Amino acid sequence: MERAVSSAESYGELVQIIYSSRSLLAGTTAEIAAGIADILAVSHRNNARDDVTGALFFNGRSFAQTLEGKSLAVADCYAHILKDKRHTDIRLLRHEYVTARCFEGWAMAYVEGPCGLGFTISPGFLHATVAKNDEAAAVLELMRHVMAYP
Numbered sequence: 001m002e003r004a005v006s007s008a009e010s011y012g013e014l015v016q017i018i019y020s021s022r023s024l025l026a027g028t029t030a031e032i033a034a035g036i037a038d039i040l041a042v043s044h045r046n047n048a049r050d051d052v053t054g055a056l057f058f059n060g061r062s063f064a065q066t067l068e069g070k071s072l073a074v075a076d077c078y079a080h081i082l083k084d085k086r087h088t089d090i091r092l093l094r095h096e097y098v099t100a101r102c103f104e105g106w107a108m109a110y111v112e113g114p115c116g117l118g119f120t121i122s123p124g125f126l127h128a129t130v131a132k133n134d135e136a137a138a139v140l141e142l143m144r145h146v147m148a149y150p
Protein backbone atom coordinates (compact mmCIF):
# COMPACT_ATOMS: atom_id res chain seq x y z
CA MET A 1 0.00 0.00 0.00
CA GLU A 2 1.27 3.47 -0.88
CA ARG A 3 2.12 5.61 2.11
CA ALA A 4 -0.02 8.68 2.54
CA VAL A 5 2.74 10.68 4.17
CA SER A 6 5.49 12.14 2.08
CA SER A 7 6.94 14.91 4.20
CA ALA A 8 7.67 15.52 7.82
CA GLU A 9 6.25 19.02 7.80
CA SER A 10 2.58 18.42 7.28
CA TYR A 11 -0.52 16.74 8.56
CA GLY A 12 -1.75 17.81 11.88
CA GLU A 13 -0.96 17.80 15.51
CA LEU A 14 1.50 15.72 17.46
CA VAL A 15 0.01 12.53 18.83
CA GLN A 16 1.33 9.68 20.92
CA ILE A 17 -0.16 6.20 20.91
CA ILE A 18 0.75 3.20 22.99
CA TYR A 19 -0.42 -0.32 22.22
CA SER A 20 0.36 -3.80 23.41
CA SER A 21 0.11 -7.03 21.44
CA ARG A 22 0.91 -10.73 21.61
CA SER A 23 3.85 -11.87 19.54
CA LEU A 24 3.40 -14.57 16.92
CA LEU A 25 7.12 -14.77 16.22
CA ALA A 26 8.09 -18.43 16.52
CA GLY A 27 11.12 -20.65 16.12
CA THR A 28 14.53 -20.73 17.65
CA THR A 29 16.01 -17.88 19.62
CA ALA A 30 18.03 -16.93 16.55
CA GLU A 31 14.94 -16.93 14.35
CA ILE A 32 13.04 -14.76 16.77
CA ALA A 33 16.01 -12.39 17.02
CA ALA A 34 16.06 -12.20 13.22
CA GLY A 35 12.33 -11.44 13.25
CA ILE A 36 12.87 -8.57 15.66
CA ALA A 37 15.77 -7.30 13.57
CA ASP A 38 13.49 -7.27 10.50
CA ILE A 39 10.82 -5.28 12.35
CA LEU A 40 13.40 -2.79 13.59
CA ALA A 41 15.02 -2.36 10.18
CA VAL A 42 11.72 -1.51 8.49
CA SER A 43 10.69 0.66 11.43
CA HIS A 44 13.91 2.67 11.34
CA ARG A 45 13.60 3.23 7.59
CA ASN A 46 9.91 4.16 7.54
CA ASN A 47 9.83 6.08 10.79
CA ALA A 48 12.83 8.21 9.89
CA ARG A 49 11.15 9.02 6.57
CA ASP A 50 7.81 9.87 8.19
CA ASP A 51 9.18 11.62 11.29
CA VAL A 52 7.69 8.98 13.57
CA THR A 53 9.56 8.28 16.80
CA GLY A 54 8.96 5.82 19.60
CA ALA A 55 9.99 2.74 21.50
CA LEU A 56 9.35 -0.96 21.09
CA PHE A 57 9.42 -3.35 24.02
CA PHE A 58 9.57 -7.13 23.63
CA ASN A 59 9.71 -9.77 26.33
CA GLY A 60 9.55 -12.91 24.20
CA ARG A 61 5.78 -13.10 24.42
CA SER A 62 4.42 -9.63 24.04
CA PHE A 63 5.14 -6.30 22.46
CA ALA A 64 4.37 -2.83 23.63
CA GLN A 65 5.11 0.12 21.43
CA THR A 66 4.92 3.86 21.66
CA LEU A 67 4.51 5.73 18.39
CA GLU A 68 4.57 9.49 18.20
CA GLY A 69 4.49 12.01 15.42
CA LYS A 70 2.08 14.01 13.30
CA SER A 71 -1.37 12.46 13.56
CA LEU A 72 -1.63 11.22 9.98
CA ALA A 73 1.87 9.73 10.02
CA VAL A 74 1.13 7.84 13.25
CA ALA A 75 -2.28 6.68 12.02
CA ASP A 76 -0.75 5.42 8.80
CA CYS A 77 2.02 3.57 10.63
CA TYR A 78 -0.45 2.05 13.09
CA ALA A 79 -2.73 0.94 10.23
CA HIS A 80 0.17 -1.08 8.81
CA ILE A 81 1.03 -2.49 12.22
CA LEU A 82 -2.59 -3.57 12.84
CA LYS A 83 -2.49 -5.73 9.71
CA ASP A 84 0.84 -7.33 10.55
CA LYS A 85 0.63 -11.11 10.97
CA ARG A 86 3.63 -11.22 13.31
CA HIS A 87 1.45 -10.26 16.26
CA THR A 88 -2.16 -10.39 17.41
CA ASP A 89 -4.48 -9.23 20.21
CA ILE A 90 -3.48 -5.64 19.60
CA ARG A 91 -4.84 -3.33 22.29
CA LEU A 92 -4.64 0.39 21.97
CA LEU A 93 -3.78 1.60 25.45
CA ARG A 94 -3.40 5.29 24.83
CA HIS A 95 -4.08 7.87 22.13
CA GLU A 96 -3.19 11.37 23.22
CA TYR A 97 -2.43 14.70 21.70
CA VAL A 98 0.91 15.80 23.13
CA THR A 99 3.01 18.92 22.97
CA ALA A 100 6.36 17.15 23.02
CA ARG A 101 7.76 13.76 22.12
CA CYS A 102 9.04 11.32 24.73
CA PHE A 103 11.41 9.65 22.24
CA GLU A 104 12.73 12.56 20.26
CA GLY A 105 15.54 11.33 18.05
CA TRP A 106 14.59 7.66 18.28
CA ALA A 107 13.25 6.26 14.97
CA MET A 108 12.47 3.26 17.16
CA ALA A 109 14.19 2.62 20.46
CA TYR A 110 14.23 -1.05 21.41
CA VAL A 111 14.14 -2.60 24.85
CA GLU A 112 13.97 -6.27 25.71
CA GLY A 113 12.29 -7.46 28.83
CA PRO A 114 13.02 -10.46 31.05
CA CYS A 115 12.10 -13.79 29.35
CA GLY A 116 13.02 -12.22 26.04
CA LEU A 117 16.03 -13.52 24.20
CA GLY A 118 17.96 -14.44 27.28
CA PHE A 119 18.62 -10.94 28.54
CA THR A 120 17.43 -9.31 31.68
CA ILE A 121 17.13 -5.63 32.32
CA SER A 122 19.58 -4.47 34.89
CA PRO A 123 18.71 -1.49 37.05
CA GLY A 124 21.61 0.34 35.39
CA PHE A 125 20.21 -0.26 31.93
CA LEU A 126 16.74 0.82 32.92
CA HIS A 127 18.14 3.92 34.54
CA ALA A 128 20.15 4.72 31.41
CA THR A 129 17.08 4.23 29.21
CA VAL A 130 14.97 6.44 31.37
CA ALA A 131 17.66 9.10 31.52
CA LYS A 132 18.17 9.00 27.75
CA ASN A 133 14.52 9.43 27.01
CA ASP A 134 14.04 11.93 29.77
CA GLU A 135 10.58 10.58 30.40
CA ALA A 136 10.54 7.99 33.14
CA ALA A 137 6.78 7.73 33.31
CA ALA A 138 6.35 6.74 29.67
CA VAL A 139 9.10 4.13 29.77
CA LEU A 140 7.92 2.65 33.01
CA GLU A 141 4.31 2.58 31.89
CA LEU A 142 5.30 0.65 28.80
CA MET A 143 7.28 -1.80 30.86
CA ARG A 144 4.35 -2.31 33.16
CA HIS A 145 1.97 -3.11 30.32
CA VAL A 146 4.39 -5.51 28.66
CA MET A 147 5.03 -7.40 31.86
CA ALA A 148 1.34 -7.55 32.79
CA TYR A 149 0.13 -8.83 29.44
CA PRO A 150 -1.79 -12.10 29.96
Ligand SMILES: Cc1cc2nc3c(=O)[nH]c(=O)nc-3n(C[C@H](O)[C@H](O)[C@H](O)COP(=O)(O)O)c2cc1C
Nearest residue numbers: 039042043046047063065077080081084086087108
Ligand atom coordinates in the same frame (compact mmCIF):
# COMPACT_ATOMS: atom_id res chain seq x y z
C1 LIG B 1 5.45 -5.22 16.82
C2 LIG B 1 5.63 -4.52 15.51
C3 LIG B 1 6.04 -3.20 15.48
C4 LIG B 1 6.21 -2.53 14.27
N1 LIG B 1 6.59 -1.23 14.28
C5 LIG B 1 6.70 -0.56 13.11
C6 LIG B 1 7.06 0.80 13.08
O1 LIG B 1 7.29 1.45 14.11
N2 LIG B 1 7.17 1.41 11.86
C7 LIG B 1 6.94 0.75 10.69
O2 LIG B 1 7.03 1.35 9.63
N3 LIG B 1 6.61 -0.55 10.70
C8 LIG B 1 6.49 -1.22 11.86
N4 LIG B 1 6.16 -2.55 11.86
C9 LIG B 1 6.06 -3.23 10.56
C10 LIG B 1 4.71 -2.95 9.90
O3 LIG B 1 3.72 -3.79 10.45
C11 LIG B 1 4.80 -3.22 8.39
O4 LIG B 1 5.33 -4.49 8.14
C12 LIG B 1 5.70 -2.20 7.72
O5 LIG B 1 5.35 -0.90 8.10
C13 LIG B 1 5.60 -2.33 6.19
O6 LIG B 1 6.47 -1.39 5.65
P1 LIG B 1 6.70 -1.33 4.07
O7 LIG B 1 5.35 -1.03 3.47
O8 LIG B 1 7.70 -0.25 3.89
O9 LIG B 1 7.24 -2.70 3.66
C14 LIG B 1 5.98 -3.23 13.06
C15 LIG B 1 5.56 -4.55 13.10
C16 LIG B 1 5.40 -5.21 14.30
C17 LIG B 1 4.97 -6.65 14.32
